[in-house]
Amino acid sequence: MNGVAVEQEIEPQESLASFLRERLRLTGTKVSCDVQVCGACTVLVDGLPVSACTYLAYEARDRDVLTVEGLAPSDGELHPLQRAFLEDNAYQCGFCTSGMLLTAKSLLDTNPTATEEEIVEYMDGNLCRCTGYRPIVAAIKRVQGELA
Amino acid sequence: MPMFLPRFTIDQPSTLGEASRLLREYGEDGCVYAGGTELLLAMKKGGLRYGHLVDIKTVPGLDAVAQQDGAVRIGALATHMALERSSLVRSKLPIFAQVEARVANPRVRASGTLGGNLCFGEPHSDPATLLLCLEPTLRVTGADGSREVPLPVFMVGPYEVALEPGELLESVTVPLLGAHQRAAYRKFQLHEYPMLGLALVLDLDQRGAVTTSARVAIGSVSPTPRRSEAAEALLVGERGAVRGRLDEAANALADDADLLDDHEGSAEYKRHLIGVFLKQAFEEATADTSAASGGRGS
Ligand SMILES: Cc1cc2nc3c(=O)[nH]c(=O)nc-3n(C[C@H](O)[C@H](O)[C@H](O)COP(=O)(O)OP(=O)(O)OC[C@H]3O[C@@H](n4cnc5c(N)ncnc54)[C@H](O)[C@@H]3O)c2cc1C
Ligand code: FES
Ligand code: FES
Numbered sequence: 326m327n328g329v330a331v332e333q334e335i336e337p338q339e340s341l342a343s344f345l346r347e348r349l350r351l352t353g354t355k356v357s358c359d360v361q362v363c364g365a366c367t368v369l370v371d372g373l374p375v376s377a378c379t380y381l382a383y384e385a386r387d388r389d390v391l392t393v394e395g396l397a398p399s400d401g402e403l404h405p406l407q408r409a410f411l412e413d414n415a416y417q418c419g420f421c422t423s424g425m426l427l428t429a430k431s432l433l434d435t436n437p438t439a440t441e442e443e444i445v446e447y448m449d450g451n452l453c454r455c456t457g458y459r460p461i462v463a464a465i466k467r468v469q470g471e472l473a
Numbered sequence: 474m475p476m477f478l479p480r481f482t483i484d485q486p487s488t489l490g491e492a493s494r495l496l497r498e499y500g501e502d503g504c505v506y507a508g509g510t511e512l513l514l515a516m517k518k519g520g521l522r523y524g525h526l527v528d529i530k531t532v533p534g535l536d537a538v539a540q541q542d543g544a545v546r547i548g549a550l551a552t553h554m555a556l557e558r559s560s561l562v563r564s565k566l567p568i569f570a571q572v573e574a575r576v577a578n579p580r581v582r583a584s585g586t587l588g589g590n591l592c593f594g595e596p597h598s599d600p601a602t603l604l605l606c607l608e609p610t611l612r613v614t615g616a617d618g619s620r621e622v623p624l625p626v627f628m629v630g631p632y633e634v635a636l637e638p639g640e641l642l643e644s645v646t647v648p649l650l651g652a653h654q655r656a657a658y659r660k661f662q663l664h665e666y667p668m669l670g671l672a673l674v675l676d677l678d679q680r681g682a683v684t685t686s687a688r689v690a691i692g693s694v695s696p697t698p699r700r701s702e703a704a705e706a707l708l709v710g711e712r713g714a715v716r717g718r719l720d721e722a723a724n725a726l727a728d729d730a731d732l733l734d735d736h737e738g739s740a741e742y743k744r745h746l747i748g749v750f751l752k753q754a755f756e757e758a759t760a761d762t763s764a765a766s767g768g769r770g771s
Contacts, residue, residue: 338481359517361514361581362665374583376580376581379513380509428579446575449578450579
């Protein structure tokens with residue numbers, strides 16, 4: 326879990342979102358639609374995005390889970406995506422933000438040179454009610470520019 | 474308000490035979506659990522209730538993707554994302570990789586499997602619509618052995634497939650397209666599932682000017698994705714003549730589909746869209762007839 330081994334007994338029917346939020350008190354992962362549509366609950370399991378709201382905690386056994394709490398490399402230092410989201414005002418209420426950050430990370434990890442069209446298509450499964458999306462795309466492109 | 478899953482147990486079989494025996498033993502109270510993207514949703518919403526999930530991801534090798542003679546054999550547990558990224562699928566069946574890349578959202582693609590998509594019997598299935606035109610063979614395995622089932626026979630109706638109690642889908646074998654074949658796929662989607670999908674595969678003559686045979690299917694607008702023999706007959710012939718019959722072919726497709734007025738659109742609107750998509754797919758499939766490999770898509 327964010328680089329640290331965690332050992333816990335779980336119920337088979339427990340979702341990864343409730344495991345994270347209630348057992349581990351990692352409340353950065355948000356639950357909104359609860360039906361795999363909005364992406365607020367996105368976390369990465371072995372680098373791939375999943376909807377923690379409808380994904381069993383059982384599936385995370387022996388695997389690497391990354392939540393927004395594990396994104397920053399150290400205290401006081403933000404991940405490049407987090408910095409870019411700040412600079413581009415890519416959030417307002419912030420409810421979608423942890424899911425946006427992790428989805429964007431999974432995109433850039435596999436396709437660092439994604440075109441704007443590819444960015445929009447990949448991020449299409451993450452909904453934001455505040456920003457109008459443009460600043461989110463701008464933030465992702467800013468990080469691409471830094472990586473280039 | 475978060476919805477909660479009812480209590481269940483999870484079994485971890487190590488072979489398909491063991492999975493099949495467990496399913497027989499549980500009867501109506503047991504269910505195959507693959508990626509869970511449909512199953513867990515349906516259980517959360519209270520539509521389905523099972524006391525026992527049989528997790529087939531503990532059976533080794535069921536997600537393998539391999540070339541087999543003139544075909545690609547896809548294990549039922551291959552995820553949409555694995556297929557979208559598979560170098561074998563991308564090079565040998567590019568149209569299939571392109572369609573997989575546009576299923577659902579990345580989270581559903583990362584966990585959801587091809588087998589789960591087909592076994593759920595969802596009428597809005599992109600892969601099923603395309604596969605109807607690629608004519609795969611499905612390998613179904615139960616406690617007493619395996620059998621091969623063509624896709625149209627497998628798809629019985631909405632949310633209903635031809636699996637007997639204790640049977641599982643093991644793999645899907647998709648023949649490769651030949652150098653003289655072209656494919657295209659179009660879909661229209663506003664929400665999470667497509668509202669219309671249209672797949673077209675054409676066999677062309679040496680010069681690429683004549684269609685010698687055609688397969689066309691539509692999905693999302695009928696109880697299961699469907700082909701139309703009447704439409705396919707109209708797509709055979711010299712390119713200019715076929716172009717002149719595209720409206721007629723689109724109407725034949727729509728007639729065979731049992732279009733309904735529903736929240737996704739009126740039957741009339743769907744008929745119109747089928748016409749637009751068939752023209753686009755035909756132009757795309759015949760655009761680059763000098764290139765050597767089949768399978769371009771939207
Ligand atoms: C938000 C959302 C959007 C979607 N959008 C699209 C879309 O745009 N296009 C599209 O085509 N699809 C779409 N889908 C469907 C998606 O492709 C399926 O959810 C997924 O592929 C199901 O696979 P799974 O492994 O998660 O199946 P599960 O949920 O694990 O299983 C589904 C059903 O199939 C049975 N089953 C699974 N595997 C087998 C097997 N090998 N043998 C026998 N029975 C089996 C299970 O018992 C269950 O009844 C969408 C789904 C969601 C949730
Ligand atoms: S809360 Fe999980 S996708 Fe919306
Ligand atoms: S910032 Fe409010 S939902 Fe995206």
